[in-house]
Amino acid sequence: MQNLDSIGTQIRNLRETAEMPLRKLAALLDIDQSTLSKIERDERKPNAQIIEQIAKIFKADKTALLVTFYSDIVAYEIQEENSFSEILQVAEAKIEYKRTKAKKSK
């Protein structure tokens, strides 16, 4: 089954498994250690570029991390809506429709 951990938790897991201090990972990513601390506790969002670097550093699956990253954002955004399920369904249809159009116009 898919991993429902937050992006922060996943980053922390990767880092702790590698027994790397937060300070050191922050240095590798060239961000302040307090910022990384907040990212790992989901107080602040990383950007897609940081996720890519983390995947590289820990040889982790970049796509899986991006899925975690974006699903966090999407879930947070609509978690209060009762029709969240329909929202997601329509969003998917919209993206698919857009891609179909894009393909045709080639």
Add this chain to the structure above:
Amino acid sequence: MQNLDSIGTQIRNLRETAEMPLRKLAALLDIDQSTLSKIERDERKPNAQIIEQIAKIFKADKTALLVTFYSDIVAYEIQEENSFSEILQVAEAKIEYKRTKAKKSK
């Protein structure tokens, strides 16, 4: 099948069907007419409160409008990602998981 129009298009449709000038709807909503013009062309996002007012004014389905509104946002956010479908799936699982926890703690 579900309506894949953008929130702006749907608002414009409602307004034109009612043959109401943009200027007048803007007045009812208490926003600048240029702002409403931009909303209808998806240059600017309405907020959830404006959507509610529009539903009331045109006696439209509020839930359907909110689904349109949020699905626009979600689709825009992840439209470039190849794994958009998985992202949506995980987002849904995360929300469901959160709600299960919330129910238990009652």
Add this chain to the structure above:
DNA sequence: TATATTTGGACATTATTTGTCAAGAACTTT
């Protein structure tokens, strides 16, 4: 052409995000 309607762009204001720093809390080691 005159009139009504809509759009575009400039601008100030406000809110949100991001980066940086330093102090303090928590935990380990000596």
Add this chain to the structure above:
DNA sequence: AAAGTTCTTGACAAATAATGTCCAAATATA
């Protein structure tokens, strides 16, 4: 318990994005 290391917290400024307002230009209608 002192010293060292690691992590967390809050304050702050700087950068970026969102919002509200105005008015002139463009478009459509009478």
